[in-house]
Amino acid sequence: MGCYMFVREIDKRIRILFLVLFIPFVLIILRVIYIQVFQYKKLNSYAKDLWSRDLELEADRGKILDRNGIVLADNLTTTSLVLIPNQIKDKKEVTEELSKILNISFEDMKKHVYKKTSIERVHPEGRRLSYDVAEKIQKLEFEGVYLVKEAKRYYPYHDLLSHTLGYVGIDNQGLSGLELQYDSYLTGKNGAIQYFSDAHGNRLKMSDVYIAPTSGMNINLTVDIHIQQSLEREMDNIVDMFHPDMALALVVNPKTGEILGMSSTPDFDPNEYQKYDSATLSRNYPIWASYEPGSTFKVVTMASAIEEKVVDIFKDRFYDAGKVNVDGSILKCWKAGGHGDQTFLEVLQNSCNPGFVRLGQLLGKEKLFSYIHQFGFGEKTGVDLNGEGQGIVFPLNRVGNVELATSAFGQGPSVTPIQQVMAVSAVVNGGYLYRPYIVKSVSDHTNSVVKEYSKVMRRRVISQQTSAIMRIALEHVVAKGGGKSAYIEGYRVGGKTGTAQKSENGVYLVNNYIMSFMAVVPSNDPEAVLYLAIDNPKNTAMLSSYTTTPIARRILLDIIDALKISKQKGEVDKDLEWNDKVTYEVPNVIGKSIDEAKKELIHFKVVTEGDGNIVFEQSPRGGEKIEDGSIVRLFLK
Amino acid sequence: MKMDKILLFTVIVLAIFGLFMIYSSSSIWADYKFHDSFHYVKYQGVFFLLGLFIMIIVSKIPYRFYYQFSNLILFFSFLLLVLVLIPGIGSVRNGSRSWFGIGSFGIQPSEAAKISLIIFTSKYLSFSGDYIKKFWKGIVPVLCIVLIFFGLIMLQPDLGTGMILVISILSILFIAGADLRFFIGGGIFGIIGVIALIVIAPYRMKRITSFMNPWNDALGTGFQMIQSLYAIGPGGLLGNGYLNSVQKHFYLPEPQTDFIFSIIAEEFGVMGAIFIVSLFVLLFYRGVMIANHTNDLFSKYLSFGILFQIIFQAIMNLMVVVGLIPITG
Structure with missing residues (x-):
């Protein structure tokens, strides 16, 4: 039976092949299990990406608030029309209806409805729709026609704090100021309505996924809106009265370095920043401007002299003949004929230049310039804002006797307003130089604080005693000296005026001054330091006492209100002038x-x-x- | 004549399940192309009924008839393969001139070639006896004819069909008792050939690797593989349920043909896959039983060859769509 054996051999080989082909079948099943179990997560998420289309929902940008929680940078919610052309069944009808509602031509509407794109925003006609229009569109219930929420940045106080707040671009991205600096905090996470579509873009009947947008974080400032509004109001007054080249004001809490208000003119309305030139937009003068400070700088010289014990301002006397000769240069006092015999306290009250030349000489250039540096001049204060200036202080090897003398009364060094305010803060707060800051905290949309900033003491410059003497001295300036117009009955106000000559290319300009006033309130326990400067005021006497101090007084009154400063006892009585009421x-x-x-x-x-x-x-x-x-x-x- | 009821049952279950799945997978495309979501399933239904009818008729024909006319059948299918290559007679579908189009119906002569070659080889081997042990006398003549047919099919070109044809004939040679050395030699020759092809054109290597990580060329060679995986994977072990495939919504090209198994796995999960595979295994098993139970060599080779060809084709398709082998050789 060779044939039989042969057949058996065939049958055996058939069974072998059957078993061999059984293997790929098993592999196929194992492979399906592998794909559906072990690759499920990956493939499912990839596939969802492929199938899903996102209708983006814009997240609200975080707000910027003042220290009282008043919103300075807000969002306006608007409704916008979005089309998904592939889902629109009757394009002609949709075009007709929408063009009627939006009051635009059929042709204009057609461009959007017939566009070959997955998602079409009807821009600009379909943006910022009124409630009525939105409701009409909603009622039509067309497939592929959607209304989505959009938020637009809005600054309810317009030009208030504009340089510091900055502004945002068309897509709500921060372009300048705090809006730019804190953009990553302010920017929220966009949400979406995620729907599934076929490969042709038609919506599938699968449940949509709603991904809620997460609002950006809020920035809470140290600024007090009442003080800020006062500054803005007075800036406007200054512009009306004096048509200055520039004016600025800055209020800081000397005990912490918190900026309570800052303003400058020209300013802008961030709601329509496009209308302003780049210089107006970018120059935040209180931290950027750099110029010779003039007499306000005498505060630094005097504090240094007291700290070094080279003078007892109450007892030591100085005779001012109206001018002083330093190495052949005649340095004049502003008062023709001089102030005659006076204590050094009166030297400060009278803002007597020769007296300060003496103080500078008593200190010597090493010590005076060491204090100038210690008070923070010639370096950035480190304020948490972009665009800070640095100023210029002579290098010591270039300081001769003349430079020493002029620097002592505020000519020569170039300084920024914020440097001056922080230095004076140190003079009156017990001697501590703080880093100024304007962002108090960052909080998320549930108002829980994410990041908090607090005072940063940079160094100690003078002693408590010196600081106490300086507080009295500055109060005397307001009660009896050049700051009289800032005197507020019942409150202790300290201050110092300044009239700085402007120089251009090393030459002092004629009749072109920066008038300034530095004020401390209350001077026995300072809660605010105000600095006000007006660059080249017109139609006014060339003395800061008459120009800046009445304005400063109005601001100080508002500061007293805003900070609820109570009346103080033991103030220095004001010297009477002819028009003063007794x-x-x-x-x-x-x-x-x-x-x-x-x-x-x-x-x-x-x-x-x-x-x-x-x-x-x-x-x-x-x-x-x-x-x-x-x-x-x-x-x- | 005895009829294998289990075999018949298996075939009918496969066909009917196929009808349901063709409807599910093609309705979206059918509605899009023909505004009739039943377009493809109607055609399939007609073919199913036609197939049943032909099955009954063919079952009445004694298989000896094929034995007798095997040469004529072979010649006839050879003629068809030549004719289909002539433009104007054969029409091009999916890049291959492999169809005779008659109205909206079409006939692929390569399908006829597969059957007629199996008939021819079965007959040749059934009377060749011990020749099969001898390489030159037994194997080479068959191989020559197979290669001629393979060559004609490659002119269309249709590598897949050509390979199935060759391997089906090889399977018959194997069971008929061809020397194992022949297959080992052939295997080595094949490997050398593949290596040579890769050395000549390194892009082929890319093709081979791209099926392992289709994302390397997601829009090119990997596209279909990825779309298939996006059907099978997200379906999960339990599947989305009948009619609930997402990938059939224009993502997967031709979901009712090459990738219908992907849709089955998407809608019915691993149970669907096991169901299909079991039916094929059962089908093959019944075929093996038939082949084992007959003592007539011709019918043994014929029945085995035909079933092997069907099963092998199924395995190729399934392995491709699950990513076990590259899409085109």
């Missing part, structure tokens, strides 16, 4: 007899109410200062 402190007469009371109230007009002989209440209360001849009401029983 004021007297009202004595406390409660409990006294009417006759006794009338004797004590000799300066005032007494009005009594009620029957009786004993005063049980009075208005105003004892301790207040009121003008000569004012009414004091006494309540008798």
Whole structure:
């Protein structure tokens, strides 16, 4: 049976082949399991990417708020029309209806509806739709026609704090200022309506996925809007009154370095920043401008002299003949004929240049310039804003006797407003030089703080005692010296005026000054340092005392209000001028007899109410200062 | 005549399941192209009924008929293969001139060639007896004819069909008792050939590697593979459910033909895959039983050859769509 054996051999080979072909079948099943189990995650996410189309939902940009939580940079929510042309069934009808609602021509609308694209934003006609229009479109319930929310940056206070806030571009990206610096915090994470579509872009009947947008983080500033508004208002006044080349104001909390307000003119409205030139947009003068400070710098010289104990400002005297000769250069005092014999406290009150030349000489160039550097001049303060200037301080090897003398009264070094404010802050706060900052904290949309900034002390420059003396000295300037117009009854205000000559190419310009005023309130326990400068004011006397101080006073009043500074006792009384009303402190007469009371109230007009002989209440209360001849009401029983 | 009921049942289940899956996978394309989501399934239904009818008729024909006329059948299919290459007679589909188009129907002569070669080889081997042990007398004549047919099919060109044809005939040679050395030699020769081809044109290596990581050329050679994986993978073990394929929505080209297994795996998960594979294994098993149970060499070779050809073609297709082998040789 060879044939039989042969057949058996064939059958055996058939079975072998059957088994051989069984292997690929097993492999196929294993492979399917591998794909569906082990590659599931990867393939599913890849495939979802392929199938899904995102209708982006713009996240709200974080807000910028003042220290009281008032919104300075906000978002306006608008509705925009978005089309997915592939999903639109009857393109002609949709084009007709939409063009009617949007009030544009059929042809213009057609361009959008018939566009070969996956998602078409109807720009600009379909952006920022009014509620009525949006509702009409909604009602049509066309497939492929969507309304999406869009947010636009809005600055409700327009030019308020504009340089510092900066502005954003068309896609809400920060382009300048804090908007740019903190863009990564402010920018939210866009959400989306994710729908699934076939390869031709038609929507599939699978459930849409809504990915909520995450709002950006809020930036909380140290700025107080009331102070800021005061600065803005006075900037406007300054422009109206003096048509200056530039003006700026800066308010800082000297105990922390927090910037409470800063403003400069020319400024701009960030809502429509496109309308301004780049210089206007970019120059944040309070931190950028650099110029010779003038007399405000005398604060630094005097503080250094006191710290070095080269002078006792209350006892040591100086005779000012009106000019001083330094190495052949005649340095004049602003007052022709000079101030004559005076204490060094009066030298500061009178802003007497020869007196400061003496202080500079007493200190010597090494010490004076060492203090100038220690007070932070010639280097950036490190404020958390872009575009800070650095100023210029002579290198020591180039300081001769003349440079020493002029630097002592504020001519020569070039400094920025913020450097001056931080230096004066150190002078009055006990001697601590702080780094100024404007961002208090960053918080997320649930208002929980993500990042917090606090004061940074850079170094100690002078002692508590020197600082205390300087506070008294500065208060004297306001009460008795060049800062009189800033005097506020019942409050202790310190300050120093400055009139700096501007130079161009090393030559001082004629009749072109930067008038400035540096103020401290209250001077016994400083809570705010204000610096105000007006560059080349027109139509005014060339003395800062008349130009800047009345404006500074109005700002100081607003600062007092905003910071709720209470009246202070023990102020230096103001020297009277011819147009000043005389004021007297009202004595406390409660409990006294009417006759006794009338004797004590000799300066005032007494009005009594009620029957009786004993005063049980009075208005105003004892301790207040009121003008000569004012009414004091006494309540008798 | 005895009829294998299990075999018949398996074939009918496969065909009917196929109808359902053709509907599911093609309805979107059909609606898009012909505004009739039943377009393809209607055609398939007609062919299914036609197939049943032809099956009944053919089952009445004694297989001896094929034995008798095997040379004529072979010559006839040879003629068709030549004719289809002539422009105007053969029409081009998917880049190959491999069809006779009659209206919207089409006939592929290479399908006829496969069957007629199997008939011819079965007959040749059934009376060649011990020749099969001898390389020159037994194997070479068959190989020559096979190579002629392979050559004609490659002129269309249609590598897939050509390979199935060659391997089906080789399988018959194997069971008929050809010396194992022949297959070992052939295997070595094949490997050397593949290496030579790669050395001549290194891009072929890329083709081979691209099926392993189709993302290397996601829009080119890897495209279809990726689309197939996007169907199978996200379906998960349980599948999306009948009619719920996403990839059939224009992502997967021709989902009702080459990639229908991907859609099955997408809609029915691994159970769908096991179901299909089991049916094919059962089909093959029944075929092996038939071949084993007959003592007539011709019918043994014929029945095995035909089933082997069907099963091998199925394996090739499934292995391609799951990414076990490259899409085109």
